[in-house]
Amino acid sequence: MAHTEKPTALIMIFGATGDLANRKLFPSLYNLYAKGKLDKFAVVGVARRSLTNEEFQLRVKESVTEHGEAEANIDEFVSKFYYHSHDVTDSSSYIALGKLAEDLDGHYGLDGNRIFYLAMAPEFFGTIAEHLKKDNLTNVSGFKRLVIEKPFGHDLESAKVLNKQIRTAFSEDEIYRIDHYLGKEMVQNIEVIRFANAMFEPLWNNRYISNIQVTSSETLGVEERGRYYEKSGALRDMVQNHMLQMVSLLAMEPPIKLTTDEIRSEKVRVFRALRPITGEAVNDYFVRGQYGKGSMNEKVVPAYRQEEMVDPDSNTETFVAGKLMIDNFRWAGVPFYIRTGKRMKAKSTKIVIQFKDIPMDLYYKPEKTVNPNLLVIHIQPEEGITLHLNAKKSGQGTDATPVKLNYANKGIDGLNTPEAYEKLLYDSLRGDATNFTHWDEVALSWSFVDNISEVWENTKEPSFPNYESGSMGPDAADKLLEKDGFFWWPITEIDVENC
Ligand code: NAD
Numbered sequence: 001m002a003h004t005e006k007p008t009a010l011i012m013i014f015g016a017t018g019d020l021a022n023r024k025l026f027p028s029l030y031n032l033y034a035k036g037k038l039d040k041f042a043v044v045g046v047a048r049r050s051l052t053n054e055e056f057q058l059r060v061k062e063s064v065t066e067h068g069e070a071e072a073n074i075d076e077f078v079s080k081f082y083y084h085s086h087d088v089t090d091s092s093s094y095i096a097l098g099k100l101a102e103d104l105d106g107h108y109g110l111d112g113n114r115i116f117y118l119a120m121a122p123e124f125f126g127t128i129a130e131h132l133k134k135d136n137l138t139n140v141s142g143f144k145r146l147v148i149e150k151p152f153g154h155d156l157e158s159a160k161v162l163n164k165q166i167r168t169a170f171s172e173d174e175i176y177r178i179d180h181y182l183g184k185e186m187v188q189n190i191e192v193i194r195f196a197n198a199m200f201e202p203l204w205n206n207r208y209i210s211n212i213q214v215t216s217s218e219t220l221g222v223e224e225r226g227r228y229y230e231k232s233g234a235l236r237d238m239v240q241n242h243m244l245q246m247v248s249l250l251a252m253e254p255p256i257k258l259t260t261d262e263i264r265s266e267k268v269r270v271f272r273a274l275r276p277i278t279g280e281a282v283n284d285y286f287v288r289g290q291y292g293k294g295s296m297n298e299k300v301v302p303a304y305r306q307e308e309m310v311d312p313d314s315n316t317e318t319f320v321a322g323k324l325m326i327d328n329f330r331w332a333g334v335p336f337y338i339r340t341g342k343r344m345k346a347k348s349t350k351i352v353i354q355f356k357d358i359p360m361d362l363y364y365k366p367e368k369t370v371n372p373n374l375l376v377i378h379i380q381p382e383e384g385i386t387l388h389l390n391a392k393k394s395g396q397g398t399d400a401t402p403v404k405l406n407y408a409n410k411g412i413d414g415l416n417t418p419e420a421y422e423k424l425l426y427d428s429l430r431g432d433a434t435n436f437t438h439w440d441e442v443a444l445s446w447s448f449v450d451n452i453s454e455v456w457e458n459t460k461e462p463s464f465p466n467y468e469s470g471s472m473g474p475d476a477a478d479k480l481l482e483k484d485g486f487f488w489w490p491i492t493e494i495d496v497e498n499c
Contacts, residue, residue, distance in 0.1 A: 180420045212334065
């Protein structure tokens with residue numbers, strides 16, 4: 001599909017006084033505006049409290065100034081923002097919102113195009129979608145699109161219910177389910193690294209790759225999200241969406257074209273090939289952890305069970321490590337290890353592709369073998385690629401020594417790459433759904449994850465808390481790899497900046 005490069009639309013943000021709108025959406029929209037990427041547009045902020053347009057515009061201006069770089073045109077930008085105080089269950093409020101939308105459409109010449117961005121708690125998604133249809137807001141002459149935040153359901157069953165509700169008002173290709181990892185520069189780069197280089201794709205299989213490790217570690221604890229997190233845990237919050245999405249991009253077959261449908265259908269095939277882990281096997285393939293107290297930046301931090309809104313006897317995991325097997329020709333026998341957690345030693349998202357050892361090590365010394373080749377994709381905070389090779393140690397002799405070829409994205413461009421939200425907002429405005437999750441991916445990833453949560457929820461983990469804040473997770477996560485003859489590549493030693 002050809003995408004409009006300078007889209008025109010009315011953008012309605014539900015939850016416009018919330019944290020996400022304030023930290024991400026307003027600054028991202030401003031960046032698009034400042035770069036000249038928007039044609040005609042207006043924004044309606046929708047939330048519960050009562051605010052005037054002027055008060056709302058001031059908040060938007062403050063948000064852009066605080067989280068981005070506001071320039072002289074900021075006043076013109078915020079003049080396009082309107083506010084509607086709203087009760088999500090009240091039809092008359094939707095009818096008034098519809099009237100405002102029509103007025104703005106006429107005033108700004110927005111061609112009847114509407115984006116409904118739901119930056120609100122997920123329990124409202126279904127109600128809002130149903131009202132949008134019933135109260136006539138989706139009856140437009142242009143395009144209508146629903147952009148929806150995670151979590152998409154709590155398990156497969158609830159995700160199906162939610163999907164059914166939103167499908168009453170929007171077709172699948174009008175639904176843009178956000179997984180903000182898919183907006184990250186280096187996650188999008190996985191495809192380019194794989195499919196635009198002659199040297200990787202021939203090696204990208206079980207003949208040459210021994211294992212793949214995907215780590216996404218946070219230093220923050222649960223903060224003020226205890227109420228939500230208690231019901232979610234790391235498996236639902238991180239694995240079902242972000243971690244599995246990264247695995248699908250690493251494992252998928254080359255699409256026949258770079259179109260949304262072709263890429264998504266290759267990703268779906270990966271999810272279909274994921275070996276289901278059920279019952280007792282869960283403990284062989286997956287490890288759960290919960291942080292205890294510890295020290296971060298020389299400050300003592302509390303255990304998860306001591307956090308606000310958390311049960312003092314909580315069984316919720318704040319860390320997950322797992323071994324995924326993709327049972328197809330390309331990947332048979334290659335473990336994909338994933339690990340994610342809160343209160344870990346460093347904030348880092350990295351992918352390590354470890355290649356198999358050479359067939360005969362000519363450089364063998366009893367105390368030293370040749371290091372395996374690694375391709376490291378640094379997703380955040382630093383962005384780049386490092387290729388670990390072996391070369392001759394300079395000077396006498398023929399000893400091999402590890403060397404690193406390094407590409408640091410930010411260092412080269414000299415510019416900050418656009419935020420994930422900026423890219424995803426732009427894609428939703430242009431009608432490019434490639435970097436959003438299709439329902440088939442959501443359903444398959446929930447069915448994979450549900451098998452694991454079923455076991456974990458029904459067995460209390462006696463060892464909790466089982467890792468110290470500021471560590472790399474429980475010992476069992478190391479054992480998961482040791483039993484296969486591998487180990488986690490330490491995330492700090494393979495930093496792009498250390499090279
Ligand atoms: P928030 O609690 O800060 O904001 C919620 C917003 O919803 C507020 O504007 C509030 O006025 C509005 N609201 C609540 N009840 C309402 C009602 N009955 N009628 C009308 N408006 C009502 O939440 P948030 O952190 O901005 O998160 C919003 C969504 O985005 C959630 O689904 C969350 O999981 C998701 N999300 C947030 C972040 C983030 O960084 N904050 C990141 C990823 C996903």
